[in-house]
Amino acid sequence: MTKSDGVGGRADVQKVQRGFAEMFKGGVIMDVVTADQARIAEEAGATAVMALERVPADIRKDGGVARMSDPKMIKEIIGAVSIPVMAKVRIGHVVEAQILEAIGVDFIDESEVLTPADDQFHIDKQAFRVPFVCGAKNLGEALRRVGEGAAMIRTKGEAGTGNIIEAVRHARTVLGEIRQIQARPAEELMTVARDLSAPYDLVRYVHEHGQLPVVNFAAGGVATPADAALMMQLGLDGVFVGSGIFKSDHPERRAKAIVQAVTHYQNPELLAELSEDLGAPMTGINIDALLPEERLASRGW
Amino acid sequence: MSRAVGVLALQGAFREHAQALRRLGAEIQEVRLPADLAGLSGVVMPGGESTTMRRLLATRGLDTALCDFHAAGGALWGTCAGAILLARDIAGDSDVPGLPPALGLLDMAVQRNAYGRQVDSFTTPLTVQELQAPFEAFFIRAPAITRVGAGVEVLAQYGGQPVAVREGRLLATTFHPELSGDDGMHRLFLNLL
Numbered sequence: 360m361t362k363s364d365g366v367g368g369r370a371d372v373q374k375v376q377r378g379f380a381e382m383f384k385g386g387v388i389m390d391v392v393t394a395d396q397a398r399i400a401e402e403a404g405a406t407a408v409m410a411l412e413r414v415p416a417d418i419r420k421d422g423g424v425a426r427m428s429d430p431k432m433i434k435e436i437i438g439a440v441s442i443p444v445m446a447k448v449r450i451g452h453v454v455e456a457q458i459l460e461a462i463g464v465d466f467i468d469e470s471e472v473l474t475p476a477d478d479q480f481h482i483d484k485q486a487f488r489v490p491f492v493c494g495a496k497n498l499g500e501a502l503r504r505v506g507e508g509a510a511m512i513r514t515k516g517e518a519g520t521g522n523i524i525e526a527v528r529h530a531r532t533v534l535g536e537i538r539q540i541q542a543r544p545a546e547e548l549m550t551v552a553r554d555l556s557a558p559y560d561l562v563r564y565v566h567e568h569g570q571l572p573v574v575n576f577a578a579g580g581v582a583t584p585a586d587a588a589l590m591m592q593l594g595l596d597g598v599f600v601g602s603g604i605f606k607s608d609h610p611e612r613r614a615k616a617i618v619q620a621v622t623h624y625q626n627p628e629l630l631a632e633l634s635e636d637l638g639a640p641m642t643g644i645n646i647d648a649l650l651p652e653e654r655l656a657s658r659g660w
Numbered sequence: 661m662s663r664a665v666g667v668l669a670l671q672g673a674f675r676e677h678a679q680a681l682r683r684l685g686a687e688i689q690e691v692r693l694p695a696d697l698a699g700l701s702g703v704v705m706p707g708g709e710s711t712t713m714r715r716l717l718a719t720r721g722l723d724t725a726l727c728d729f730h731a732a733g734g735a736l737w738g739t740c741a742g743a744i745l746l747a748r749d750i751a752g753d754s755d756v757p758g759l760p761p762a763l764g765l766l767d768m769a770v771q772r773n774a775y776g777r778q779v780d781s782f783t784t785p786l787t788v789q790e791l792q793a794p795f796e797a798f799f800i801r802a803p804a805i806t807r808v809g810a811g812v813e814v815l816a817q818y819g820g821q822p823v824a825v826r827e828g829r830l831l832a833t834t835f836h837p838e839l840s841g842d843d844g845m846h847r848l849f850l851n852l853l
Contacts (some may be wrong), residue, residue: 369780375782375800378798378836378839379801382709384711402757405712442709442829488779
């Protein structure tokens with residue numbers, strides 16, 4: 360076996376990608392739109408930052424086509440912090456992904472928050488050295504993304520709403536379907552794979568291990584330390600916070616509190632202390648008030 | 661000595677360490693607060709993000725508690741980010757605002773992210789002293805050990821630099837034994853207890 364610097368096989372690359380994703384567990388990944396915000400996130404204890412041009416709440420408000428951010432801005436953020444930097448590409452936009460890999464982004468989010476570039480196909484993520492994270496509403500979707508090469512899965516939630524209900528729904532759906540598969544006898548798994556539209560070998564993996572083969576994070580609607588701890592108690596591995604920090608009254612205080620809430624998610628006394636005096640959270644949107652076409656979670660195939 | 665071992669569970673790959681240690685018969689305590697250290701003979705500090713862990717350590721006084729734990733006879737093992745926590749000197753620290761000091765117990769200097777960004781992460785077979793077979797080592801945005809003191813034993817090297825070192829009851833590896841599925845390094849740590 361050789362060092363996997365381009366001569367190593369796909370199996371080695373995959374192990375390194377999935378291993379890297381494990382390092383984010385129990386941590387908070389924060390959306391930032393400037394180098395200054397990235398520094399605030401790092402100082403608050405973020406395990407990584409997600410560099411993007413507009414947070415989801417603003418993408419919702421402004422409308423129009425949301426695309427990969429300007430590489431110059433992403434490079435400024437890479438230069439500003441010592442922690443890993445992630446960035447988003449449109450679903451199916453392989454060239455945006457190639458560009459982000461070329462500038463040294465540590466993780467790519469093929470994200471429904473941006474306007475999809477392809478209404479049928481996702482990126483062949485196995486063709487990249489840089490690892491990918493993808494959103495999922497249910498187990499079939501999660502396993503299709505892993506089959507394509509994603510090294511991390513997150514709930515889609517409903518980004519930019521500050522409303523946790525969709526993230527809870529997606530987490531419970533994925534984890535519930537995992538428990539159901541565990542209870543099925545082995546001979547039923549091919550039919551399960553057919554019904555889920557998921558790769559058979561990954562269905563077998565879930566049956567055997569009772570978990571996804573990659574880490575599973577919460578995203579889309581986390582606005583408070585209690586929201587973050589709720590997602591951890593449901594059984595997820597860590598948390599993405601998008602608009603929830605920099606759309607709140609006191610981003611620094613809130614960011615620090617959410618970081619601690621993810622570590623101490625089983626400690627109600629500490630969570631009470633952490634939830635105190637944070638100022639107003641982002642205002643938030645009720646999911647029922649969204650038109651079907653405004654629901655970002657429906658993007659992804 | 662007791663086989664109750666702590667795994668620092670602030671953030672990172674702590675579950676994998678706990679699984680490996682349980683396979684070897686250790687009783688595991690997740691450590692998030694100073695009180696969690698009671699009755700332990702050793703603590704593993706996992707891979708993850710070292711700056712996150714340093715802030716979380718300092719917020720709850722766990723940094724001082726871990727130094728006291730070591731002074732009172734406890735063993736510590738840091739992997740990747742955990743190795744950074746143990747190092748006496750950490751290059752580039754002043755570039756990160758408001759970062760609390762690390763534990764500074766092991767007489768070595770480290771450089772964070774010394775091999776580059778994530779696309780430069782790699783896995784390689786490594787010869788480790790006291791282990792029979794080559795060890796599959798994962799280097800993930802890994803730090804490099806750029807200096808070791810006279811009292812520090814080098815157990816493994818990669819590219820001419822130490823990647824596994826031991827000083828008394830302190831063990832540090834810049835790679836991730838918790839990802840290998842090989843319990844050899846965990847055995848070496850339990851031998852320190």
